[in-house]
Amino acid sequence: MSDSDTVQEDSGSSREAVSQVAVTAVPGSREPAASQAFSRIADSFRPEVASQQSCAVIGCGAIGRQVARFLAASGVGRLLLIDFDRISEENTATQGWPANKYGTYKTTQLARECKAINTTCAVEAYRCSFQPVHLCETTAVFVCVDSMETR
Numbered sequence: 001m002s003d004s005d006t007v008q009e010d011s012g013s014s015r016e017a018v019s020q021v022a023v024t025a026v027p028g029s030r031e032p033a034a035s036q037a038f039s040r041i042a043d044s045f046r047p048e049v050a051s052q053q054s055c056a057v058i059g060c061g062a063i064g065r066q067v068a069r070f071l072a073a074s075g076v077g078r079l080l081l082i083d084f085d086r087i088s089e090e091n092t093a094t095q096g097w098p099a100n101k102y103g104t105y106k107t108t109q110l111a112r113e114c115k116a117i118n119t120t121c122a123v124e125a126y127r128c129s130f131q132p133v134h135l136c137e138t139t140a141v142f143v144c145v146d147s148m149e150t151r
Contacts, residue, residue: 051120054078055140058130060106061085062095064144065113071142072114078122079114080138081107084129 053076057068060083071079083106087097101109107125114123135141 050075051077053139054080054137055142056080056082056135056138057142057144058082059143059145060110061091061144061146064142065095065097065106065110067142067144068110068114069117072118072121072123075118076121078124078138080124080126081110081114082126082128082130083107084127 055071055076055078057064057071057079060068060081064081064083068079068081085106087095087101087104087106087109089099089102091097092099097106097109105125105127107127111123111125114121
């Protein structure tokens with residue numbers, strides 16, 4: 001992955017608030033060839049179909065984080081991450097966030113992780129509560145919230 005790879009980020013319902021978050025590869029890492037990256041799931045999951053899918057993950061905590069990472073690893077072409085919350089100390093044990101990420105928006109950090117897993121995935125990070133407009137042109141929605149009232 002090059003330094004020019006980016007993740008779209010939106011802090012609300014205004015599409016004009018989009019900024020770019022730089023994502024860089026881990027030094028010494030080697031990006032696997034597409035055929036190798038998906039070889040273990042090829043018998044039950046078709047990467048060429050996955051790459052055409054657009055998935056939304058609402059809630060990026062304990063469950064949503066793992067769902068998004070799996071979708072990225074499975075070769076999904078577009079991933080929308082929706083959550084208004086920031087990473088905090090109380091998230092460490094249940095959600096697996098590292099302590100050096102406290103204060104970071106969950107969607108921002110998760111977008112970086114997903115982009116590092118699958119550099120070809122278009123990742124959009126929304127730092128807000130769910131809005132129906134987020135579902136435009138999505139083929140699957142994963143609701144991973146802890147409380148519907150707060151989302």
